[in-house]
Amino acid sequence: MALEVIILAAGMGKRMNSQLPKVLHPVACVPMLFHVIKTANELNPAKIHLVLGHQASKVQEALTKLDSPLQEKITISIQEQQLGTAHAVAQALPKLGADSQVIILYGDTPLTPKVELEKLLTALESCELSLLTSEPKNPFGYGRIIKDEQGNFVGIVEEKDASAEQKAIREINTGMIACRSSTLSSYLSKIGNNNAQGEYYLTDLSSLLVKDGKRVCPIKADPNNVDMLEGINNKVQLAFIERIYQQNLAKQYMMQGLTLADPSRFDVRGELEFGQDCFIDTNVIIEGKVSLGNNVVIGTGCVLNNVTIGDGSIISPYTIMEKSQLKERTTIGPFARLRPGNVLEDDVHVGNFVEVKNSNIGKGTKSGHLTYIGDSDIGAGTNIGAGTITCNYDGANKHRTTIGNDVFIGSDTQLVAPVTVEDGATVGAGTTVTKTVPANCLIVTRAHAFTKANYQRPTKKPKK
Incomplete structure (x- = not known):
């Protein structure tokens, strides 16, 4: 029947x-x-x-x-x-x-x-x-x-x-x-x-x-x-059912081996897979399909949306990540943002107030703080200094930045795409790069500095 x-x-x-x-x-x-x-x-x-x-x-x-x-x-x-x-x-x-x-x-x-x-x-x-x-x-x-x-x-x-x-x-x-x-x-x-x-x-x-x-x-x-x-007829009942759903799911995950700092402050709005010995702190939100490897740590206040995170990775507090793939031992945040389309290889570090979008970052590359990396391909072992910006948008179209292996990008650098920095190059702090930087070269662009002795600052004129 x-x-x-x-x-x-x-x-x-x-x-x-x-x-x-x-x-x-x-x-x-x-x-x-x-x-x-x-x-x-x-x-x-x-x-x-x-x-x-x-x-x-x-x-x-x-x-x-x-x-x-x-x-x-x-x-x-x-x-x-x-x-x-x-x-x-x-x-x-x-x-x-x-x-x-x-x-x-x-x-x-x-x-x-x-x-x-x-x-x-x-x-x-x-x-x-x-x-x-x-x-x-x-x-x-x-x-x-x-x-x-x-x-x-x-x-x-x-x-x-x-x-x-x-x-x-x-x-x-x-x-x-x-x-x-x-x-x-x-x-x-x-x-x-x-x-x-x-x-x-x-x-x-x-x-x-x-x-x-x-x-x-x-x-x-x-x-x-x-x-x-319970049926839902008002917003109070809606919130009640939401909590039941989340509590039941948290209990199920903990029985499967996930460690939650506080199951009452954990929300899954999609699907979560995880390996062994993973830890998730308070007020973390899971959206879409999220996969964690073994020994992954997710700090408080993070939002993970359709991401894969490899073994041994640490996501520090208040990081937002969307549609990205992180391989093993990556360290992200705090206060970092990964927008869609990123692939981060093993041992990559993306630090506080760094935003990454539609980029491939090679093994061991580091970007410690206050940086925007967009539409970029970056090799292995490269250092991206604070305040670096890949200028990927010309007002109409997006362009890519290519940075090779073992490159050093100094602080406060602007890379005006499309542009390439070849292997082993060094870009001095404060430089604006508009053309290819050859391998193993140093490029520095700075305004001429001068010093004026015994300089007197302007004084405020008294009101009449």
């Missing part, structure tokens, strides 16, 4: 107070809906049916960023009027196979654990419908699970329709269910809207089944997963 997943993502999300559709608000820099789609896809369904409504075009545009194989699994149904969850499911009903198992999820519950959904599918083997329940610390706002004196499931009562006695019940409905497509076909049309909201509640499906003598199985979530089943 094929599995299909329906994800309800049509809501407006008024309490987010935002022009962005609720399901596109990010968790770890990824739209929350994408997290739900990812979990759904891990169940290996034949199809994933999205029910969209408010600002559906924006959501559909965002979906184009998903991988092509995943996009091919997704169908879109539009709920023109938001008349309730049962009405939303009905929009996807014509696209379901006649003999499928169906799981219904929500686009604003991004951390739903796969293991809880697998429990629903297992339970479905012996009942008409299985539904996921939990016991949060505060059940306010959720539908309560009603059972008879023998503990058998009777139905679900929404918060706004519940009596005081029913509101005291702690077990709540998460909204996630598993059933067969034939069940939905037979019963969705029987659901009415005689309730406080005037909506067609999907929760009424279970009550109808019970009245017809069908078995409904409430499956209580693991207490450790309760917080992960």
